[in-house]
Amino acid sequence: MPTKPKSKRSFASDNNAGVHPKVLEAIAATNEGHVVAYGDDPYTDAAVVLFRKHFGKEVEVYFVFGGTGANVLGLKAVTEPFHAIICADTAHINVDECGAPEKFTGCKLLSLPTNDGKITVDQIRPFLNAVGFEHHVQPRVISISQSTEMGTVYQPRELKKLSDFAHKNEMLLHMDGARIANAAAGLKASLRAITGDVDVDVLSFGGAKNGMMYGEAVIFFDRGLAKNFKYTRKQGTHLPSKMRFISAQFSALLSNDLWRKNAEHANSMAKLLAQELGRIPLVEVTQKVESNGVFARLPKRYIAALQKQYFFYVWNEQTSEVRFMTSFDTTPQDIRAFVALIKKTLR
């Protein structure tokens, strides 16, 4: 692991960035007097109103501390332990949450191989053979990431196909939206157009990767699914006491299109980076750049040298594929400097 750079902007992850100034302001503005803890406060009420503006007035919204918690608790709310959760093998819930979904839900995850992080109905269909047989886990949830861990994005019609299939087979569609803002920005769509309008059932709405300090929202598009969620959240250790400070952050993000501006900026930086990389002879961009991630193949022998100056992750040791993430605060200068370094190093 490279030594820890203190303040230079890296391409390691969008959560290496800090907090957007407007979010920080909102926190400070919230810090007066006493309010009831655990969410029964006016700041939280206001944030929920904003969520309903963006996602539809029938949604139920619950704030939690972080993304793994949001995924795990959202999944728990709609499963029994004998259920299966179907996902891409690259899914965050499958590889990056240290087995938290299995531990807390008791469910098995059935993962599907993908090239681009997106799964299809045809891949899922064979799992239906297990339905009704008690020896096998019962398919219950299709969980997708939007945008995916590979920087790609599901089109609305692809989402609808998945949700239709799910509902036709007594399953639900769960969306890990840690980077949903980047997806919506990439698709030039509203948040609702790629969630409730295409019949997503449960959504983890991420804040931290788009300029918040902490906090994630679990959104249920069918109120019935949320019936007991307040207990699940508390038992799941994710009921923040000073809730107002999460609420204030969400209000900042969902006001004046801040969520979209941040995401659009990060996406455009990713596009710029991909463009520049595409011109370097020994570099191959390996995934479509549809949000704020760029995947590229580099000659292995140069990687360590680059990592000394900019922290980023090797995604696949075998294929020498690396991942570059951009964030709300990445600048064109950052891109240019980084590209210059790559060019110089690879020369």
Add this chain to the structure above:
Amino acid sequence: MPTKPKSKRSFASDNNAGVHPKVLEAIAATNEGHVVAYGDDPYTDAAVVLFRKHFGKEVEVYFVFGGTGANVLGLKAVTEPFHAIICADTAHINVDECGAPEKFTGCKLLSLPTNDGKITVDQIRPFLNAVGFEHHVQPRVISISQSTEMGTVYQPRELKKLSDFAHKNEMLLHMDGARIANAAAGLKASLRAITGDVDVDVLSFGGAKNGMMYGEAVIFFDRGLAKNFKYTRKQGTHLPSKMRFISAQFSALLSNDLWRKNAEHANSMAKLLAQELGRIPLVEVTQKVESNGVFARLPKRYIAALQKQYFFYVWNEQTSEVRFMTSFDTTPQDIRAFVALIKKTLR
């Protein structure tokens, strides 16, 4: 439930307060550039150094989002599911965490009746009869709250007695320190004097009730117990991505005695309140005031009227006992105004 007051300081809970200005400043000061996520950053390193200064240089410290998470994960780290966790029946882990400890650890909680929130070796001893018999859960952890949920405080010698008993019987001592600062302030002791020095094994060190926005630390006094905790924390959904902002808060709290000043102030406000209440004929203070909580019996018929103006909790419907909590930002004026209202109401 009373309507939600926006900004008046209540006596409902120390987590109805906001964030101490110095903590907020520290957060803002941390918000520059990129650092590696998940704790591998200089702010977190610095905070850990401070923790070691206060608790001893051999301790292992892990930050999590909140208090229930800290308790549950700390307990998980030192138990197998067939173990029993022994605690007071008033313990937060027993009554206020919606069964989170059972759900995540698989353990049974064995609770003991207390008048003052404190348990004793004599109460625990009979559980040893179960040792070695596979039909019964095996006593493994004694978990206490310091200060207790009743506002009382264990003396160092009481703590030592519990830890000695625990260790003699292959058990461990866990301390829920959501309000440990108030206990240390009340005892005029250092943090170490009432934890590591009296052989506490695992501590939840609370920040939110003493002026932080969010964040709690799990401290292991024996490094061996922490061996796998990083996995337990991540699987337990409590690995914050932008860790630096928790670290910065802890650094603020543990610098320049801010933790102690906040706690001392809250304690002194509780003392003042208790003093004043003691002079009101129909009011009886029911617990020793050793930290920042005051328990009192009021005539039932007046309670609703008081709650209309100041939010606080009825602790025991049967005995008409209420709880008043003070916090770092409670002022003598708050106390006087509240006491005046009580007097007027009870007249």
Add this chain to the structure above:
Amino acid sequence: MPTKPKSKRSFASDNNAGVHPKVLEAIAATNEGHVVAYGDDPYTDAAVVLFRKHFGKEVEVYFVFGGTGANVLGLKAVTEPFHAIICADTAHINVDECGAPEKFTGCKLLSLPTNDGKITVDQIRPFLNAVGFEHHVQPRVISISQSTEMGTVYQPRELKKLSDFAHKNEMLLHMDGARIANAAAGLKASLRAITGDVDVDVLSFGGAKNGMMYGEAVIFFDRGLAKNFKYTRKQGTHLPSKMRFISAQFSALLSNDLWRKNAEHANSMAKLLAQELGRIPLVEVTQKVESNGVFARLPKRYIAALQKQYFFYVWNEQTSEVRFMTSFDTTPQDIRAFVALIKKTLR
């Protein structure tokens, strides 16, 4: 622990007895040819028909390997992890299953003190204060043992009172019927009269303590509750492959009143023992003898001597109370010989 006697009949537990000859015959008679495994066989169909004859034709019946499994899986079928299960502090699920209910259901057990193993509505009512508050586990199941671990028996009207209270408050009534045959025999009631007719919702119907080799049935009186039980049973590791051999045992037990004859005999032996003990000056029978258990206080100093010849358990070290269990194969001679020994020893 006393040395292990090979074949003398003891008073330690009804599960120290062997298998009733008619049950063994039924097993042998079932051992021909192949049948489909896991319960899809004619022997199991036949046993279910018999269960429906005894309990009502609308019940759903599932066989499992043993009693702890039956309790735990029956409870799991009707709970979410944030629920509470209310029971007597003497309940088998509370003290004799090594925390299996907590581990598998995730629920908290809320136990109530009793003198005779029976709990009442008045004791349960205060738990309703927690309803709707996410900080607290939500009362969902009242679990009782019939007959109780203290040898006593709930009257039908007491059962109805509990089930009425449960249903009025969105709770369910679970019955651990490890010794339900003894209860029915003691009450001179049908099995249905003390279960479905008084609105019990879920029943563990025990076989092993009444002459079977192994096997227990989970009975749901409301079909809806059983909807997913086949998955819960399999995931709960209690789907026997050669199911027919459990089914055959239940068919034997439920035919020709064998279940009742065995239970009546055991009960009458307990009555005889209690009668005889009542005449011995230093012995005090401490519980009503309503099934096949006798609780008695003996001078402590004689106990070890008696245990050398007859294995039995000390129930309460403090009060020097012991438990004697009779079983289907206990004989009047056994009682007389044992009583003679006690008299001789205490003289």
Add this chain to the structure above:
Amino acid sequence: MPTKPKSKRSFASDNNAGVHPKVLEAIAATNEGHVVAYGDDPYTDAAVVLFRKHFGKEVEVYFVFGGTGANVLGLKAVTEPFHAIICADTAHINVDECGAPEKFTGCKLLSLPTNDGKITVDQIRPFLNAVGFEHHVQPRVISISQSTEMGTVYQPRELKKLSDFAHKNEMLLHMDGARIANAAAGLKASLRAITGDVDVDVLSFGGAKNGMMYGEAVIFFDRGLAKNFKYTRKQGTHLPSKMRFISAQFSALLSNDLWRKNAEHANSMAKLLAQELGRIPLVEVTQKVESNGVFARLPKRYIAALQKQYFFYVWNEQTSEVRFMTSFDTTPQDIRAFVALIKKTLR
């Protein structure tokens, strides 16, 4: 699903067979007088002695009710919830236990594709990349089935390679031995030669598929691993009360080479069946026949007709592959009659 044949021997599964007469005799012979329940009895002592004769005198042996329980509890004994269990995608623990391993251990199962049910070190090695990173489950157990679900068998040197790799990397080797007798018979090896001698750490030793009624043993080759297993077994709901009847069955199986004779017979019937099938033009045997299972491809259109007379499972709908299992009671006449039917049907 075909209608349930009552007594004709099928080729559906070795657990469709009944109980071997010598096992039944042993049960009957055990049915006298009282013995202490839960395994503290002379029959169990005797069975353990026999296990140690076969597996080495240092092994620890625990009896449980069934196979899924044995696997799940054995795995639980050696894992923490943040661990990964690596297995073949065809493994019983992966596809036929309704997620029981995940539910009870909390672990993730990482499954590997295989043609023949056997996994290799080369397939497992990439999982080591996750070691030390808290975002990923930590590889802890390699679990294999011997014989495999595909009727194949690991050679001793293959086992040694797996265990060496496991131990070199702080992992353990778990063996699901539901059909270990068939494997040992197929390899003409002792039980010890393919378990303890090649450094298997934990074994589920199956009885039901080799002539027992119920009962499975969990065997630990390193005593340290079994330290707390008695609690895990009880909490795992698998402590049989009338243990002696499981013990008696194991004693019968392990005496006079009954285990081997039963397995050899079943294996030879599988060989005979495969031989005969190999001569039928439209049938292709698809796996090596190394134990008591035969996998074959049949023209899809004939399968239903055959299933009307003999129950067996279609293993793979896509490839029209079926599975035939033989058992201790399969006769050459059974094979001939079945083969004749196939020939006639396919003509």
